Amino acid sequence: MAFKILASQCTQCGACEFECPSGAIKFKGEAYVIDPKECTECKEAFDTQQCASVCPVPKTCVPA
Numbered sequence: 001m002a003f004k005i006l007a008s009q010c011t012q013c014g015a016c017e018f019e020c021p022s023g024a025i026k027f028k029g030e031a032y033v034i035d036p037k038e039c040t041e042c043k044e045a046f047d048t049q050q051c052a053s054v055c056p057v058p059k060t061c062v063p064a
């Protein structure tokens with residue numbers, strides 16, 4: 001499992017990129033995307049998904 005960013009809601013603030021402990025979030029083309037192969041859902045590192053926690057837009061970083 002992995003998280004994904006809903007591009008239609010993302011403001012491209014960039015906050016999530018720096019909080020991801022897996023380096024799974026990158027700016028690609030015209031949007032921030034989560035590499036599902038890199039995303040660990042923050043398991044072992046945090047109790048909550050850091051991208052979802054830091055994102056200012058509710059329900060933008062969601063389970064894929």
Ligand code: SF4
Binds near residue numbers: 040049
């Ligand atoms: S859930 Fe965690 S590991 Fe996955 S993209 Fe978000 S911050 Fe990174």
Ligand code: SF4
Binds near residue numbers: 009015051054056
């Ligand atoms: S924190 Fe949320 S709004 Fe900001 S770039 Fe990441 S997904 Fe987009």
